[in-house]
Amino acid sequence: MPTPTPDVLTRNNVHVIGNPDGQPMVFTHGFGGTQESWRFVTPAFESAYRIVLHDHVGAGQADASAYDPSKYDSLHGYADDILEIIDALDLRDVILVGHSVSGIMAVLAANRRPELFSKLVLVSPSPRYIDDDAYTGGFTQESIDELLDSMDSNYLGWSSSLGQTIMGNPERPELAEGLGETISTIDPAIAAQFARVTFLSDNRRDLADVTVPALILQSEEDVIASVPVGRFVHEHIPGSRLVVMPTRGHIPNLSHPDVVIREIQAYLA
């Protein structure tokens, strides 16, 4: 493992906000997102906690030149980055909040260095997307191929791709502030590899190794990670708590931040 350096903070576009004396909360974003995915959740924790946000290499404003296809062909590569960020900031007693695939990165990071963490919060996690004999992940190899097709068609020279969407909603001008520079393009090759790593990994066996207390937040309806998947995660992480929220969609931290905030606060209280 490379030695952590302050460059880690640039590489992963790390932002530290909130209460400098508070317990650290590290938020990590999922596939398709950036640290913006937490923008409606973090304000509720700013007064009490020291909040650390970052982009995964290949997403948002992280340093794309640091992208090493060999390292990032595994969720472990991303989990190592999270640990390097924690080391670079010398954090202890960390509450690690991961959305979607980053929930699994959080599991891998916590299994490697459990002494760094006080709690895990896993929002919409799935340890394995593809169905097999006795397990329903919700996807087949073919549907993953279709997803990759769908991604390809969104990166093939459209005048404005998703990554380049220009901010500006006349009804909420405050959203536009300072966002111009946070939106960046995503290299299609990197996005496709991240999709493969996300959807083709199998981390079911890593759940049993978790020793850090964990909260699982599960949407009532989620086409990416369904309720049975959330239940599977809960049953396999010893001593974990599962909350099925009355929310729909895979990104409740964006679509229902109030519910997510309430549940995290209740868990931390």
Added chain:
Amino acid sequence: MSIDRDDLLENAPCGLLVTDTDDVVIEVNSTFLRWTGYERHDVMGREFHMLLDRGSRAFYATRYQAELWAQSQVQEVALTALRADGTPMPVLVNASMMYASDRPSGIRVAVFDSTARTDYEREMLGAKRLAEASEARVRVLQEASTLFLAARSETELGAAISLSARNAFAATDVAVVAYNADGIGFRPIVGDHLLDLLGAVRNSRPAGSGALGPNEIFHIATLEDAFSRSAAVGERFRAHRAEALSAVPIADGTNVLGAFVCTFGHSRTFEQASDEVQLALARQAGLAFSRVNLQEQLAKMAMHDQLTGLANRALLDERVAHSMAASDRSGESMAILFVDLDGFKAINDELGHRAGDLVLKEVARRMNDVVREVDIVGRFGGDEFLVVCETADRDGAAHVAERLRRVISEPIPGLPEGLGVSASIGIAVHAPDAAVSISADSLVLVADTAMYESKRAGGDRVTFASV
């Protein structure tokens, strides 16, 4: 002309929908229904993502939603909708968030039929993928061949293969192994740390499975496959953060010399196209392997005696000088042993050179057996041998010399009664604190002189030089 706003919304040249924040459709226009063949009541109350195919649904639930909610809008997202009859309809989608008293209250969605554009795109995409794949293939092989050409030793070549495989296949880890002559055992050239994994995989193969065939690639595609081979393989996979593995034979023609083994961080579908690139890389590696082996063999021949395989005079001179210099630096003494065979001339004269050669080979083998790991045995010429003992004091050198004397004088099977050899040995110890410093040549001369003392005293004995 009066403008009918309702008509504009209903019959606009694009599909228009409104969903609530849970993605449930609460309004839809006629254009959308006409294009898709749905009845209004089919669409109302349904989640918009359920009108998409599986790939688009996954993209929609991740990237699209992340963007829409974080940025309040998305533009020109390419998705595939499903018509009422199940046929796919490529669409481009714009969407923007609506707000009521600062909270999201719903989403406006505009849908454009992009069938014509998408068909064209698909063709471009297909062509692009083909071009990229073949370009990548050429690049991989070019880069590899440059790296392989630069390799001067087996270790350097192993490192080059490892680097190429990492870059070309996004392998997490790579081991390069060389097969033993038996075609079953192997030794690692790079990637020692993967030996436990390789061992577990080999043990999970049917008994007697040897080297891979020249075009035989071995795969484990998923973590579950690894566990189904054996629990040991599965656990080793987890320990090495691997979920898939491939082993590709490195062959020169049909002669399989070794293999490179890649581990991958997530499950893989191993397709023919990628197998072919792996094999092409392996073929280049095979040629390079043969070249490097030949070079190493030639280098060895230049430094070794052809008959006995011992160090030759050139290598001995170099080793004596090297050991003396090391001794001067470390302050520890070293020694050389000059060994001359007694009785060898008689064997040569009576039984011929061929028998003499066999005796020399046998003596060489015995000497190699009884010296210490660090000692170097060489043939000085004819029936003269030199042993270089790096770090040895007087006692240590005496021990080695005594073992040599004893083992050399043991009978040699096949020789007639009355014929045999023994050793006259001279020892010169080089102590770095000696007042007089001498050259490597002088040290050898001194040992030679001591050997001659042994010979004059009747042979089969050890004499210390007075340095």
